[in-house]
Amino acid sequence: MIPVEVVQGLKVRFPTRSDDFRAGLEIGLLLAELACEPARISRAIAAANLPQVRIVLQGFGYRIIETRADGDMVEIECAGPHARIRPRLRVVSG
Numbered sequence: 722m723i724p725v726e727v728v729q730g731l732k733v734r735f736p737t738r739s740d741d742f743r744a745g746l747e748i749g750l751l752l753a754e755l756a757c758e759p760a761r762i763s764r765a766i767a768a769a770n771l772p773q774v775r776i777v778l779q780g781f782g783y784r785i786i787e788t789r790a791d792g793d794m795v796e797i798e799c800a801g802p803h804a805r806i807r808p809r810l811r812v813v814s815g
Contacts, residue, residue: 725750726765744770748777755781760804763788768795 724732725746735742747766751774754762762783766774768790774797778785782802789796 729763740767740769743767744773748773751777755783758801760801762799763797765794765796768793771795771797 724734725743726732727750735746744767747770751762751764751766754764755777771787775785778799783799786798786800787795788798
């Protein structure tokens, strides 16, 4: 069975579906969410779909950060073109 995250925290399993089906569904769900122009998006996607997801998000002006990888899944966080991203601070010795 192939799990697909429909919304954050809700995964649906589709028995006997191909990876092409999974990729199409993940991209379709992402496009539907982007149509609402959210400031931020967080979701889990198949690592194999990451290159296509990057192209789609960049086309909409979103910045993408991979936050965690777990097997064949990747957690991503995306910020829209008008979202403010706080800089990552680090301690340096003076």
